[in-house]
Amino acid sequence: MNSAEYDIVIIGAGPAGISAAILADQHKASALVLDENCAPGGQIYRAIEKNQNNDNEWLGQGYQDGLPLVETFRRSRVNYQHSAKVWHLSNTKMVHYSVNGKSHSVQGRQILIATGAQERPFPLPGWTLNGVMSAGAAQTLLKESGVVCEDAVFVGTGPLLYLIAHQYISAGIPIKAIIDTTPRSNYLRALRHSFGALKNTKSILQGWRWKREIIKSGTLYISNLGDVRINGPDSVTSVEYFQKGKWKNISCKHVFLHQGVVPEINTSLSVGCDKSWNEKQACWTIDVDQYGQSSIKGISIAGDASSIAGGVAAAQRGSIAALNMLYNLSLISSSDKEVLLKPFKKKLDKEMIARSFIDTLFKPHLRYRVPQDSETIVCRCEEVTLVQIQESIDLGCKGPSQLKSFTRCGMGPCQGRLCGLSVTEILSKELGTQEEQVGYYNIRPPIKPVTLAELASSDEP
Amino acid sequence: MFRSINSSQGALITIYFEGKALNVSKDCNVATALLEAGINNFRETTLNNASCGPYCMMGVCFDCLININGLDNQQSCTIQVSDGMKIKRQVINALGKDE
Amino acid sequence: MNDFDTIVIGGGLVGASIAYGLSRSGQKVAMFDEGDNSIRAARGNFGLIWVQGKGVNCPAYAAWTRQSAQQWSDFSKELSKLTGIDLAFEQNGGFDFCLNEAEFKQRRTLMEKIHSNSQDNFSFEMFNNEELKQLLPSIGPTIAGASFSKLDGHVNPLYLLKALHKAFKKLGGKLITQTVTDINYINKAFKISTEMDEHTSEKVVLAAGFSNKSLAPKVGLSVPVYPQRGEILVTEKVKSFLHHPTGFVRQTLDGGVMLGDSHEDVGFDEGTNMNEIQQIAKRAIAIFPCLEKVKMIRAWGSLRILTKDGLPIYDHSDSCPGAYAFSSHSGVTLSAVHALDVASCIAKDGLLPLSLACFSAKRFDV
Numbered sequence: 001m002n003s004a005e006y007d008i009v010i011i012g013a014g015p016a017g018i019s020a021a022i023l024a025d026q027h028k029a030s031a032l033v034l035d036e037n038c039a040p041g042g043q044i045y046r047a048i049e050k051n052q053n054n055d056n057e058w059l060g061q062g063y064q065d066g067l068p069l070v071e072t073f074r075r076s077r078v079n080y081q082h083s084a085k086v087w088h089l090s091n092t093k094m095v096h097y098s099v100n101g102k103s104h105s106v107q108g109r110q111i112l113i114a115t116g117a118q119e120r121p122f123p124l125p126g127w128t129l130n131g132v133m134s135a136g137a138a139q140t141l142l143k144e145s146g147v148v149c150e151d152a153v154f155v156g157t158g159p160l161l162y163l164i165a166h167q168y169i170s171a172g173i174p175i176k177a178i179i180d181t182t183p184r185s186n187y188l189r190a191l192r193h194s195f196g197a198l199k200n201t202k203s204i205l206q207g208w209r210w211k212r213e214i215i216k217s218g219t220l221y222i223s224n225l226g227d228v229r230i231n232g233p234d235s236v237t238s239v240e241y242f243q244k245g246k247w248k249n250i251s252c253k254h255v256f257l258h259q260g261v262v263p264e265i266n267t268s269l270s271v272g273c274d275k276s277w278n279e280k281q282a283c284w285t286i287d288v289d290q291y292g293q294s295s296i297k298g299i300s301i302a303g304d305a306s307s308i309a310g311g312v313a314a315a316q317r318g319s320i321a322a323l324n325m326l327y328n329l330s331l332i333s334s335s336d337k338e339v340l341l342k343p344f345k346k347k348l349d350k351e352m353i354a355r356s357f358i359d360t361l362f363k364p365h366l367r368y369r370v371p372q373d374s375e376t377i378v379c380r381c382e383e384v385t386l387v388q389i390q391e392s393i394d395l396g397c398k399g400p401s402q403l404k405s406f407t408r409c410g411m412g413p414c415q416g417r418l419c420g421l422s423v424t425e426i427l428s429k430e431l432g433t434q435e436e437q438v439g440y441y442n443i444r445p446p447i448k449p450v451t452l453a454e455l456a457s458s459d460e461p
Numbered sequence: 462m463f464r465s466i467n468s469s470q471g472a473l474i475t476i477y478f479e480g481k482a483l484n485v486s487k488d489c490n491v492a493t494a495l496l497e498a499g500i501n502n503f504r505e506t507t508l509n510n511a512s513c514g515p516y517c518m519m520g521v522c523f524d525c526l527i528n529i530n531g532l533d534n535q536q537s538c539t540i541q542v543s544d545g546m547k548i549k550r551q552v553i554n555a556l557g558k559d560e
Numbered sequence: 561m562n563d564f565d566t567i568v569i570g571g572g573l574v575g576a577s578i579a580y581g582l583s584r585s586g587q588k589v590a591m592f593d594e595g596d597n598s599i600r601a602a603r604g605n606f607g608l609i610w611v612q613g614k615g616v617n618c619p620a621y622a623a624w625t626r627q628s629a630q631q632w633s634d635f636s637k638e639l640s641k642l643t644g645i646d647l648a649f650e651q652n653g654g655f656d657f658c659l660n661e662a663e664f665k666q667r668r669t670l671m672e673k674i675h676s677n678s679q680d681n682f683s684f685e686m687f688n689n690e691e692l693k694q695l696l697p698s699i700g701p702t703i704a705g706a707s708f709s710k711l712d713g714h715v716n717p718l719y720l721l722k723a724l725h726k727a728f729k730k731l732g733g734k735l736i737t738q739t740v741t742d743i744n745y746i747n748k749a750f751k752i753s754t755e756m757d758e759h760t761s762e763k764v765v766l767a768a769g770f771s772n773k774s775l776a777p778k779v780g781l782s783v784p785v786y787p788q789r790g791e792i793l794v795t796e797k798v799k800s801f802l803h804h805p806t807g808f809v810r811q812t813l814d815g816g817v818m819l820g821d822s823h824e825d826v827g828f829d830e831g832t833n834m835n836e837i838q839q840i841a842k843r844a845i846a847i848f849p850c851l852e853k854v855k856m857i858r859a860w861g862s863l864r865i866l867t868k869d870g871l872p873i874y875d876h877s878d879s880c881p882g883a884y885a886f887s888s889h890s891g892v893t894l895s896a897v898h899a900l901d902v903a904s905c906i907a908k909d910g911l912l913p914l915s916l917a918c919f920s921a922k923r924f925d926v
Contacts, residue, residue: 036520038541043519050488054467085539088834096834101853118521130501130512137518145489146467147497171466234512235501253462264521380516381523383508395725396571396735398595405603405718408814413523413534413796413857442860444832448520449534449796449855452819455841458834507797507815532853534796553797553815 006032006079007329008322009095009108011086011267014042015066015311016303016318017114018073023322025076027331032106034084034097040070042116043136044311047144049074059143059167062206062311069315087446087454089113089271093298096450096458103454110298110325113268114318117261117304120283120364121418122156125373126230127257128380135164135258148173152254153239155228157182158362161258162210169217176252177220179241181259183365184224190361220250227367230255259364263305266415269443272296277435280359281308282369283421284440291324292317300325309355316348370425378426379419381412386426393430400424400441413449416441463496474544491537491548492518492525503527503537504551527551564590564761566906567752569740569775572602573717573891574898575767576724581903582765583731590734590759592752592768601769602891604830604862605717606792606820607812608805609893612656612684612709616670619677620918621871625890626682628897629711635896636715643726647715648813654712655687655696656807657703657847664688664704671707684709698801700849706806714805716812717892724895740768743778745880750779763906766885769865770828780879782921783887787863789824791836793844794858801850809844809851817854819844830861864889868924874902874916882910885921 008024010017013035024031033040041048045066051059052067073080081099088096089111096105119134126132135154141147142164153176154165161178168175215221226242238251262283265275274287274295285307292300302321303314320341327337371378374387384407392406400423403409409423410416416423420441428435470486477483478500485494492515495503502512504526515525520539528549529535537548564587568579571593579591611629615622629651636649658664664686671684687695688705729735738754743764745751750764764779766772772783797815811817822836837859844851865887867873872888884906888894905913 036539083539090834118519119517128511128513130514133515134517137515140518141463141493141496145486145493145497146465147463147493148466150462150464173466383506383511392722395722395729396593396737398737401603406722408718411794411858413526413855414521415857417521418517444858444860445834445837446856446859449523449857451853451855452793452795452841452845453852455793455838455856456845458838533798534855553799 004032005107006030006109007331008032008110008112008325009034009093009106010112010114011089011095012042012114012116012303012305013037013040013073013080013082014044014114014116014303014314015069016116016305016314016321017042017112018069019315019318020112020114020302020322021078021080022072022076023319024326025078027326029326029329029331032079032081032108034081034086034095036083036085038082040073040080040082041066043140045070046140051143060163063143066311085448085450086267087448087450089267089447091271091296098450098454101451101454103450103458105458110300110328112292112318112321112325113294113299113301113305114303114314115264115267115305116314117308118264118417119258120260120262120369121422122257122259122368123371123376123378123422124155124228124230124257124368125371125376126232126236128377128383129230129232129236130234131236131253132230132255132257135161135256138164138256142167149254149256150174151176151252152256153177153179153250153252154256154258155179155181155239156258157364158258158260159207159358160261162207162214164256165214165219166210169213169219175219177222177239177250178214179225179228179239180221180223181225181228181365181368182223182362186361186363190357193356193360227372229373259368260362261304261308262421263307264417265305266417266443267447268294268301268305269440270445270447271299273299273301275440278307280356280363282363282425283308284424292321293324298328309352313348313351316344316351319344320348369422370429371422378422379407379409379412381414381418382408384409389423389426390430393427398431399427399439403427404441410441415443463499465497474542476542476544476546476548478548479550485542487542487544489542491527491529491535491540491542491546493538494542495537495548502550505554507553510554562749562760562762564588564734564759566763566765567592567750567759567761568765568767569752570766570768570771571725571735572600572767572769573605573721573724573895574886574888575765576721576728577891577895577898578765578767578886578903578906579733580724580728580731581899582907583728583733584899585904585907587907588732589728590736590761591728592736592738592740592754594739595737601863601865601889602721603718604790604792604860605892606818607714607717607810607892608654608807609651609713609715610654610807610890611682611711611893612654612707613670613674616674618871618918620915622674622678622682623680624897624915625893626678626680626711627901628894629713631896631900632713635900639720639723639727642730643723645719645723645726647719647723649713649715650805651711651713652804653708653710654714654805654807655692655706655708657706659703659843659846661704667707696802696804698848698850700846702846712805714810715892720892720895724899740771740775743775743883745779745883748882750880750883763882763884763910765906766883769887770863772885772887776885779883779885780877781875781883781885782924783873783875783885784921784924785865785867785873785887787828788866789826789829789861789863790821791824791832791840791859791861792821793819793837793840793856795819795851795854796857798854802848806847809847817851824861828863830863832859832861872919873921874912874919875921876912884912
């Protein structure tokens with residue numbers, strides 16, 4: 001059976017993916033967009049169509065800005081398959097995906113990976129207790145279903161944390177406490193980048209506004225602290241933090257954690273794209289050129305899937321990648337490409353000015369990235385603790401693959417997404433080796449779990 | 462305590478959790494529906510028998526696995542509710558502990 | 561005065577079993593192992609302790625395999641006691657499925673041949689589909705039957721490797737994570753060089769997998785091996801339904817199901833091939849239809865270290881007495897005899913067990 005063939009197959013319907021799709025359509029390329037969610041928008045513009053008739057300006061202007069983009073995407077003639085889980089991308093540009101338990105495959109002449117970001121792991125003692133979720137989860141519940149959680153404690157750092165707190169406060173939802181783990185020293189360091197950042201004052205001002213609003217609202221706001229732990233024993237009963245020489249306790253049943261987002265790299269790594277360690281952002285990024293072209297010919301990456309720069313930057317990078325792919329497909333000329341790229345490049349450059357400032361200010365402290373409490377669970381899926389990892393390092397494990405063999409760390413269904421970064425950093429600190437040398441798990445297909453029945457019946461690769 | 466802030470939930474359907482009927486918005490995923498109904502404890506972890514529920518709500522963490530219509534390991538945050546759906550807590554115990 | 565009594569080159573299942581066994585026999589041992597991204601056959605193992613079907617044309621191999629399987633239970637207890645690691649060892653008999661009637665007939669003939677050649681009365685049983693259903697209720701209707709041997713079992717191969725390393729360390733063994741670049745035989749001792757260092761020993765054991773090929777000539781030996789890829793799929797954890805190991809499917813104690821296998825000639829490529837994965841999935845569903853809706857969460861390719869005739873190599877150098885080269889693709893099954901028998905012979909008088917004489921690589925010189 002012949003698979004369908006497209007000029008461009010786009011994985012992900014967030015701002016990068018749909019921007020690329022719009023351009024593909026404009027220049028008469030055949031394109032297919034595959035996305036896991038049931039509606040376009042990715043995470044940042046999640047459920048934006050559903051919310052357009054609601055009175056929800058408190059969701060923030062940044063959110064509303066996504067609506068025109070999604071509407072333009074809907075109006076295009078691009079093929080769009082929602083609720084699709086891509087489970088394999090071959091280096092011959094064949095994409096296998098699953099919809100409702102049935103597998104399909106398509107051949108792309110060019111592939112765009114636009115799978116976006118995921119939350120950075122936050123391995124605090126007790127982070128796996130029932131009742132702990134990510135701040136992104138709080139956002140999703142709010143955007144998609146108008147569901148909120150009263151009297152929760154929010155812990156962490158980063159724009160998303162302030163955003164969700166702002167949204168809750170605006171909507172009158174009581175917050176038990178906000179524990180801000182932004183290291184005090186980050187403020188001074190970030191000031192060094194502020195000259196450039198002042199050119200992009202909009203987002204900086206917005207951040208300060210939210211912070212002031214939190215303090216004005218009377219919500220318990222804690223900053224300048226040390227270690228944090230969440231207590232159970234079975235589900236959350238309290239959050240404790242160390243400040244001024246002693247442990248302080250806040251009783252609660254729900255905790256939302258957040259310390260920034262990192263690229264979702266598994267899709268790119270599964271097909272063999274090169275990666276690098278980014279020290280400033282303390283995460284892995286996928287190597288791409290100025291057009292998003294990866295180390296594998298015909299496979300490009302746009303948006304937060306290669307490196308974090310936010311939703312607006314993602315839309316520009318999606319457009320830039322699309323124009324380059326259209327040129328690769330000989331659908332536009334080289335001179336046309338240069339002309340068409342200009343506005344997107346300009347807007348992207350503007351977005352990137354504040355990036356250093358944001359990255360420096362919100363870089364999580366090492367103590368929250370590399371746990372010290374030996375009972376802290378590092379691999380959630382397989383329930384592997386720090387002490388088990390340390391024992392394996394003692395036995396001679398020099399990297400993530402050996403660690404996987406000895407502890408099962410990274411062998412669960414999340415395929416290392418929630419432990420991989422922690423493992424790289426733990427090994428780096430314990431062995432005194434650079435993260436780039438330590439490496440990451442060997443990522444293999446499937447990109448997401450897929451049933452044996454689907455595997456058995458999938459088209460020839 | 463999860464609750465909805467929408468004035469209306471839109472059309473409602475009936476799903477069942479451990480045999481108990483729940484009226485939920487037809488336009489949401491299973492994890493959200495259960496959280497809103499006050500259900501947090503979706504499964505027991507295999508090794509430590511700890512109670513476990515959703516963490517990321519975006520299909521990345523696989524903590525929200527639950528039994529839907531007889532099938533284990535269903536990622537409840539990526540599956541839409543449907544009328545008559547039968548949901549059960551998932552308990553898959555290891556035959557023996559590895560260490 | 562040498563640095564060590566014996567240096568073992570290779571920290572995989574063969575190397576670590578020998579190294580542990582030597583330490584256990586009271587020797588001062590160093591084990592050399594490479595870094596995280598080296599080709600590690602030991603990491604790709606299915607985990608079977610498998611006796612049935614082995615050595616149909618070589619009764620000595622069949623006997624050697626059975627000898628190991630018979631010692632495995634005590635071996636597992638010994639390692640667990642020493643290290644506190646549960647190897648997830650089970651030896652309640654294994655099934656090898658026959659997917660159609662022709663295969664069933666062939667298998668019966670093969671097993672009868674092994675039985676008649678065995679000195680210790682190797683026993684086996686053949687079950688047709690109806691009989692299988694009594695023992696394995698989940699068996700699929702198209703499966704003709706299976707052969708069964710009560711000596712077959714399984715273990716967590718990664719925990720076995722971990723336990724061997726831990727036990728080795730506990731008994732005073734030294735792990736050196738460096739690549740060996742040279743071996744020299746000088747004054748009845750061996751000098752092992754790496755990029756950083758040199759160490760001397762009275763004896764040296766080459767158990768370095770594919771690296772044996774280039775190291776062996778340095779001590780007057782030859783290890784002609786070539787890679788053959790096998791792929792394995794692992795599923796999410798599911799409720800326990802399979803309590804015996806089988807040739808293509810085994811459920812581990814923590815609930816995941818491992819599915820194999822393939823035999824691919826792809827050089828040193830440890831990747832995966834969708835065609836092969838598809839075949840493995842199809843076969844697994846035919847054997848246990850209940851696996852249809854179960855999801856695969858990992859797949860990998862691993863390289864078997866094979867000789868032309870599929871039999872192991874156990875060699876002792878004539879030109880450099882005290883140098884040994886071992887190669888086997890059944891590192892799990894033979895771990896017990898490697899640690900208990902081979903290692904103790906080396907430690908005692910340096911002579912390999914007589915039963916291993918036929919496994920010298922000289923057999924390839926004909």
